[in-house]
Amino acid sequence: MAGGAEKAGGARGSGGVRGPGGAGGSSTVGIKDATAIVGIGQTGFAKRLPEDEKTLACRAVLAALDDAGIDPGEVDALASFTMEETEEVELAKAVGFGDLTFFSKIGYGGGGSCATVAHLATAIAAGQATVGVAWRSRKRGSGPRPWTNTAVQLPTPAQWTRPFGLLRPVDEIAMLARRYMHEYGATRDHLFNVALACRNRANQNPDAIMYERPLTREMYMTSRWISEPLCLFDNCLETDGALACVVVSAERARDCRRRPVYVHSAAQGLPAQHHGMVNYWNDDPLTGPAWTAARHLWKHADLTPQDVDVAQIYDAFSPLIPLSLEGYGFCGRGEGGAFTEGGALEIGGRLPINTGGGGLSEAYVHGFNLITEGVKQLRGTSTAQVPGASTCLVTAGEGVPTSALLLRS
């Protein structure tokens, strides 16, 4: 498959290969439009599923390959999260993959979601593999909450935070959210706008956990606190489920069963002097990894934020949305809260987001459902379809070393 990127670029007409001084701003071969997502698969989502994570992983992966029309024996690359419990060895022998020549796992929980596709795209564009599968299987609904395991203290930052009762991810993010609201005048109504947009889309999606459960402002404002200033509805769901997608070269994609969704640009982001979810010890804690990922993402794209038709923005907690809107350039610094006003995040608004319901209202599977929903939008098959959508931004967890994808049809 050496030269796959070149052929793919030619096929797309927008150039997967850039020479020195090329329009992509890169002096080396890039991945722009060189690969495509051609299959997606998922299990059902529920608070409790009877099958174990390995079985769920197998089901999602086989569903994605079937969607693509590709035999499992052709898979030669894998990518997942370091937190994924199903090992490559177990998955590969269970579903009957061929010889694998590329496999990687990305750290930092939900920050790694888009990076799984990014790693596969890079490997395939570079000729290291031909058919890649990314997946996440997790029983976060019926399994234990990670923060309750005090025997497994996180490395160095934990000694500076946990003993004081800053125990959970929500506490860590609430600290930044309070400061953000104080500094820029963002309000609980802005966070409600985020929760509401996700819930409204979930109400259109029969697969969503919150399909038949509308949310009102009254419910939001009177719900119980989890970590002030964040309430129950600012927190994602706790879900059992698994998802997968299949990545191949753009050339191969044309022969697959579904309309290809091209990986136009991809990025990871770990900013200088970043500290993870407890990003309290640098000049500007409110500019996180999204800013770093965004700079790379747009630098290597033919598109700008104004060209994005729909976005799937990682929403483990509602304040991550205004922060990400700023980081990815949809509005200026401190304007993320105000951006949510006037139905901006709803269908027909300036930037419809999380059109399957997101982590807040469809399922929380470390953001992998945001990737598959992005693919559905660009196939035109979403349950909350944005008319004519041809570009979709998908982001991974903000507040931790992150990643992002810019997809196009």
Next chain:
Amino acid sequence: MLSPVIDTEGAPFWEYAGRGELRVQACAECGEVRFPPRPCCPHCRSFACEWRRTDGRGRIWSYVRPHPPLLPDYAAQAPYHVVLVELDEAPRIRLVGNLVSGPGAPLDSVPEERVRIGARVQFVFDPGSGLPQWVLERS
């Protein structure tokens, strides 16, 4: 209650704190302070460091009030205040801690209406928990 899992770099902080001193790691070559402690200076890459004493004064940069579900010892005191304190002498060092009415007081000992961003606070040490704490400065 959870005790800090102390690593090699962080050990001096806890030793000094136990003596009632709030000290931060600083580069012995270029003088830049850094937190959390780490083996070498990200500015000049020197491995030589010193522990600089501070006056323990700061301002609340942000705070949260956690509610259950929490670990049992914390749930028993919830809601309580976890504050992030920006040190007067090293503004980029924002220490996580608890705002209490006095050394060793319960985590919920300061009424909610007295907590605000920008409030001036002072470091104290609680020998009982072995942890630094913060009290509101009298003004």
